[in-house]
Amino acid sequence: MKKLMMLGFLTCPLLAHAYVLPICESDTFSQTIKQKYDSIDCGSHHGLFITENAKNLLGAIDNKGKIIIDNEYEQIDVQDNYPYFYIQKNNLWGVADNKGKILIPPIYTQIQPYHENTGVFVVEKHGKWGIVNQHNQIVQDFNYSRIDAFSDGLASACKNNQCGYLDKNGNTVINFIYQDAYHFNKNYDLALVKNNTSYQFINKQNKAILSFNHKDNIIPDQNIINGFITVNFYDKKSNNEYFGLYNTHGKIILSPIYEYIYYDKEKLPIIVKKDGKYGLYNKNGKKLLDEKYTFIDSYNCGVAQIIQTIGGQEQIGYIDIHGKFVIDFNQKPQLIKTSDALAYLKINSKDKSCQEITSEPMIEIFND
Known part of the structure; x- marks a missing residue:
């Protein structure tokens, strides 16, 4: 049985969580349609349902059983944000839309996930990366050792051991002067780059907002979450790693002296661990x-x-x-466990409940 792949926000080519294609037992399709396939994915992806035939080849049908994508592909990857289906044939990749039109024929070794309605795809062929539009016309020649997915309108790219940034038209926006370059964070218009002397967070004008000298043994994380930049300090004497936080203006929030840092939603405090003991800080x-x-x-x-x-x-x-303590150590709270795994605290005969918790950016950092 083949695997259906789901694509989220990635900076690496066509890698995602895989889900085994199920046999659909729902009443969506008639028995006649079901008998045509070994399996049908019950979940709709942009109005289509992935099918697998007796030859273990994948395709897609609509809710009436009409064939939209022929069963001739070894693998189909789905990108839920956009109506594109990444199709693999003879171990090469292409792109189809949800109408069954082949936008990009399966001739590429890898394809980066599509982002931000750029109208272009980042593709690899013969070990080199380039950019093509939705008609498979070349926007940027295959001259690059790496081009990442577009983020905040730009794609980090490397050639001749130097890295910089391209726009969707293939124009060089930030010159290729760095040893390494990572994606721009669209919420803060900053990206992490590496040169001979330091790691830096730069803006789109290529101005360094924050810099970490290599001799200080501090390495920042490329991701910015809730306005925080996590840094990693390696202590050569103790052979241990420690963590700290900066904000996007370069201010030190927490020095890199902690074994563990955890921060969740924006308004919640920061939990730290130092010398095996836990403490608490606010976001400032x-x-x-x-x-x-x-x-x-x-x-x-x-x-x-x-x-x-x-x-x-x-x-x-x-x-x-x-x-502040809402229940001190000498009190015995009544805990009520609920079916959705949320705990409600009953304090002094007064219930304190909360609304449904939604998914928000979260990071947990620790060493072993």
Whole structure:
């Protein structure tokens, strides 16, 4: 049985979480249509359903069973944000739309996920990368050792061991002067680059906003989450890694002295671990709780569990987002577990509940 691939935001070519193609048991299709295929994916992707025939080849039909994409492909990747289907034939990749039109014939080794309605695809052929439009016309020749997916209107690219940035027309926007270059963050218009002396976050005018000298052994993460840049410091003496946080203006929020940093939603505090003990800071780097606790859990409904150990015995309390105790260590809260795994705290006969938690950017950093 083949695998249907789902594409999210990626900077690497056609790699994603894979889902085994199921046999659809729903009433969406008649028995006559079902008998034509070994399996049908029950989930609709831009109005199409992926099918697999007796030869283990994939295609797609609409909700009436009409063939939209013929069953002649070894693999089909789906990009949910856009109505494109990445098709593989003879181990080469192309692109079809949800009308069954072949936009890009399967002649490329790799194709980067489509982003931002640029109207172009980043493709690899014979070990070199280039850019083609939706009619497979060359926008940028195959002269590059690497071109990443477009992000914030630009694509990081490398050739002749130097990296820079291209726009959707293939024009060089930032010259190829860096040892390495990463994607632009569309929320902050910043990208991480590496040169001979430092890592830098640059803007689209190629101005360095934040710089980390290589001799300081501090390596920043390329991703910016909730306005924070995570940095990694390697201590050669102890052979340990430590973590810190900067904001996008270059201000140090937390120095890189922590074994563990966890931050979730924008308004929630930052949980840290230092010398094996947990503490709490706000998003401006102000200390809310000293690093003296056995554990501080992530926040749920604006409340986090906190544990201290006294005389070998663990005591449990609960704190709010300001680090204030809503349930002290000597209180015994009543916990009510719900079917959706949210915990509701009952304090002084008054229920404190929360709304459904939505998915938001989250990062957890630690060393072993």
